[in-house]
Structures are given as structure tokens and as C-alpha cells.
Amino acid sequence: MVPEVRGLLAHRLSERGLGQLKIAKLLGVSQSMVSRYLNTDRSVFIEKLAALGIDVEEVSRFADTLVEKFVSGTPRDYVGLLSSFTNSLLRRGLLCDAHRRRDPAIPRDCDICSKLFEEVVDPYVEEVRTAYELLNMHPRGYEIVPEVGMNIVSAPPNAVDFRDVVGFSGRIIRAHNRAIAAGEPTRGGSRHTASVLLKVMRRFPSVRSAVVIRYSGECVDALHSAGMSLVKVGPHSSEGEFFAELGKVVEVLDREPDAVVDIGGLGIEPVIYVLAANAIRAIKKAFICVEE
Numbered sequence: 001m002v003p004e005v006r007g008l009l010a011h012r013l014s015e016r017g018l019g020q021l022k023i024a025k026l027l028g029v030s031q032s033m034v035s036r037y038l039n040t041d042r043s044v045f046i047e048k049l050a051a052l053g054i055d056v057e058e059v060s061r062f063a064d065t066l067v068e069k070f071v072s073g074t075p076r077d078y079v080g081l082l083s084s085f086t087n088s089l090l091r092r093g094l095l096c097d098a099h100r101r102r103d104p105a106i107p108r109d110c111d112i113c114s115k116l117f118e119e120v121v122d123p124y125v126e127e128v129r130t131a132y133e134l135l136n137m138h139p140r141g142y143e144i145v146p147e148v149g150m151n152i153v154s155a156p157p158n159a160v161d162f163r164d165v166v167g168f169s170g171r172i173i174r175a176h177n178r179a180i181a182a183g184e185p186t187r188g189g190s191r192h193t194a195s196v197l198l199k200v201m202r203r204f205p206s207v208r209s210a211v212v213i214r215y216s217g218e219c220v221d222a223l224h225s226a227g228m229s230l231v232k233v234g235p236h237s238s239e240g241e242f243f244a245e246l247g248k249v250v251e252v253l254d255r256e257p258d259a260v261v262d263i264g265g266l267g268i269e270p271v272i273y274v275l276a277a278n279a280i281r282a283i284k285k286a287f288i289c290v291e292e
Contacts, residue, residue: 001052001086001095005059007045010037012067026070026078052098054089055157057206061278065127068134068280080121087117124154124166128185131211131279132172135179140290144213145174148269151193152185154209154279155201163187165194192239196260196273199246204256209279211286215270219289220261223272226288228258235265258285 006027013023020038024031050056062085069077089095090113100106131152135141144150149171159165167190170183183189197210213219223230231249236242242262250257257275264270276282 001049001054001089002082004045004048005063005082005085007037007040008042008059008063009066009070010034011042012063013070014038016067016071018070053094055094057208057277058157061127061154061208061280062123064278064280065123065130068130072133072137077126081123081126084121085123088123090114090117122166122187124156125185125187127209127279128152128154128166128168131209131283132168132179132181132185134280134283135172138287138290141287142174142177142179143290144219144286145172145179146212146214146269146271148271149173149182150179150212150214150271151190152209152211152279152283153190153194153197155194155197157205157208159198159201159208162191162194162198165190165197167194193273195243196246197275199243200250200257200260200275203250203253206277207256207275209276209282211274211279211282213272213274213286213289215261215263215272216289219272222288222291223259223274223285228285228288229255230259230261231257232261232263234263234270236268237265 006029009027010023013026018026020031020034024034027034046056049059062081066078066081069081093114096110096113135152151167151171153165153167155165164187166185166187168181168183169186169189170181172179172181174180193210193212196212197207200207200210220230231253233242233245233249236245246260259275260273262271262273274282274286276285
């Protein structure tokens, strides 16, 4: 599995402008191996991972987190994150069938990996934390923070409840020219934004992250001009009314939305929920609202 993940990372790092020598140093392989990775179509790596029984979308979002760590100058996190991801796959039994194809003698009731391997760090926590770091690094990132604060959430493929979803335990607020988190990303950290994500995710399982940002007509226009699919909800007078309408709106969509525009109501601030396959892509979509 690891060589296939390295192949995907090599392609993504190359797209970010890194040379083969730099990529080789970051991934801990030779330059000739990086050249082989880049000369192999990325679809080959994706197909091999899928054949192992791994959720390709999960690998993709994990790769996004690693690439941002590399680019931001924290490559030492690579080993811990890769180990955690691999351990998570083993613990969940996702590689068992591939293992048995190689060694049919493995008993069907084998549960060694589920007991032996633990995540060093939660990859979904790191994904949300990385998205927050990108928010802080953007020179105008603080401008997308709503008056009521914001959150960044990310859900694993099997999430069914807000407790399964990673989000900040306190809101991210604007303080002068910075976005400040009043808590840490954790499972069950956000109830409201996580519930919005789960509503959309039930209809469109590939949507696994959401960022709630400040509403403005200019932001709506910018997202629309970028070719994004927007849906509007509201006005409403309560949270229950909002979620009821959101469920009805999402249910009849024929394509996944890039954002839900909540125009609020009496005493309820309007906001925009930007959606994506992972938190890093969601926050980058949101930056469209503050780009010149």
C-alpha cells in the first residue's frame, strides 16, 4: 500500500512545483524512484489502492493533508501521519481480504491487527488542524469568519452522528486580523456544523467536510462565478426549521452542492457552509471569497 500512496504524493508535490530531488528527500526514496512514480499515470496507483479494498476518497483526503504538511515545512509529521493511517486501515480490517489473497492459510476469525494496531494521531483531527493552519496563513483569511464564529468539520466515511465528526470544540473567532480557535479539533467537537455536513453527506457520501463562513453578496457572487453549485435555505425562525428545510432541499438535488447559503432569519446571522471532500479543499474553496 505504501508505495502506491507515495506515488500519489509524488504527483501532488510535483504539481505544487517541487523538483524530483526535493520530493525524493521528503518521501525518503531515491530520485530515480520519484521519476518512476511521475512517469506512471496516477490512475494506476488509485486502481491498485482500490483493489486492496481501500476507500480511494479517504486516501485522497489523507494525501491532501500530507502535501500541506510538506509544503508548509513540517515534513517530520509525515512519518507519524503515514503510520497512523496505515495502523487505522489494519485496525479496521480493511487490508484483511488482500492479505488472505496472498496467504490463504490466515484463519477467517483472525483479529490480531484489530487488537495490535492503534492510531498514533487521528488523521481526521490532523486534516481539520491543517485546514485551520491554512486559514491563519492566508493574509485575508480572518475576513471569512462570521460574527458568530465559525467551525471546520470533517467526517469519516461511516459517520452517522455528530460525535463521529471531527470539529473544533470551541468556535473559531475573529480577533483583530487573525482567526483564533477557542478549542482543539476533536471527535464530537461541533454539533451544529457537523449536523449540517451529515445532512448533505447522507445524500452525497463524497461530501465529507464543511466550513461555515461569513455571508455576503460578494462572496455568493464569487463562488457562483467560480462555477460552484450553490443552494439557498431560509429565511427561517429556528434551528429545527433550518434543518427541516435543508433536508428537503438536499434530497431533490441531482448533483452535490459546493455550498449551502443560509440567509438566516430574525436574530439569526446568515452564513455560508462551504462543502468539499475534505477540510483542506473546503477552506481553499472558501478563500475564493477573499481573493482579488
